[in-house]
Amino acid sequence: MKKSLLFLMLLYLQMGIAQTKPKVENYLAKAMDLVVFTFGMDNVLTIGTISDSGELNFKLPNNINSIPEVAIENSMSDAAFTLFPKCNNHYDILTETENIKAVNAGYISLSSKENLYSGLLFMVTDENLVPWLEESYSNNAVIASYFELVYVENNFNYQGECTSTVTNTENDTIETIYTYNLQLNSGFNFIEYKIENVVEHEIPSMYEENVFIKIAKPSKITVTSSQSTPPETKWIGKYF
Numbered sequence: 001m002k003k004s005l006l007f008l009m010l011l012y013l014q015m016g017i018a019q020t021k022p023k024v025e026n027y028l029a030k031a032m033d034l035v036v037f038t039f040g041m042d043n044v045l046t047i048g049t050i051s052d053s054g055e056l057n058f059k060l061p062n063n064i065n066s067i068p069e070v071a072i073e074n075s076m077s078d079a080a081f082t083l084f085p086k087c088n089n090h091y092d093i094l095t096e097t098e099n100i101k102a103v104n105a106g107y108i109s110l111s112s113k114e115n116l117y118s119g120l121l122f123m124v125t126d127e128n129l130v131p132w133l134e135e136s137y138s139n140n141a142v143i144a145s146y147f148e149l150v151y152v153e154n155n156f157n158y159q160g161e162c163t164s165t166v167t168n169t170e171n172d173t174i175e176t177i178y179t180y181n182l183q184l185n186s187g188f189n190f191i192e193y194k195i196e197n198v199v200e201h202e203i204p205s206m207y208e209e210n211v212f213i214k215i216a217k218p219s220k221i222t223v224t225s226s227q228s229t230p231p232e233t234k235w236i237g238k239y240f
Contacts, residue, residue, distance in 0.1 A: 045061065075103050
């Protein structure tokens, strides 16, 4: 009886682990490498694999020694610009010592021998957020999270808040408050941007003069970090 109970417990644990493994929904391609072009098209960095069924296996590199120094220097930027690009005062947020080198890794892409750039992956908690990520001006934001992959040269911690303001019309300004709680380890890290609230604005149409359309814009975003994405993350593929 005890052996049977132990077997069932181990089986349940194994099933639980398997269920938490990330997977691309309705995957339409074949097994490929997961890559980033952080340091240019000539310096592709492999960060994992995807199976025929869409199961993801991440192996984030511990270092970037394979990348030429000149490519690293050309790609890296200040953390103030990389991590706080939309803040009104992003150049004043960090001290000179805190302002380490960092770079946004860009999209996680699908790559094969036949096609170096076969597709890309969106990381979201609601697939309705994908159109906004592709084109934020005329698509609605929704209350959900999206994720980005960044690389930092050194450990980095920051807690604070900033405001982003964008002039919409003479009588309207789009304001977004970002609340940060970052604990980044040297190397690659996932950053979650959680849209907590949206506000509807009337924005000028891109196609017709004197026509305004109502679009939901984020008004509050919480920004946190981790070494992996949470289990509820949806991986949405776009194929080329």
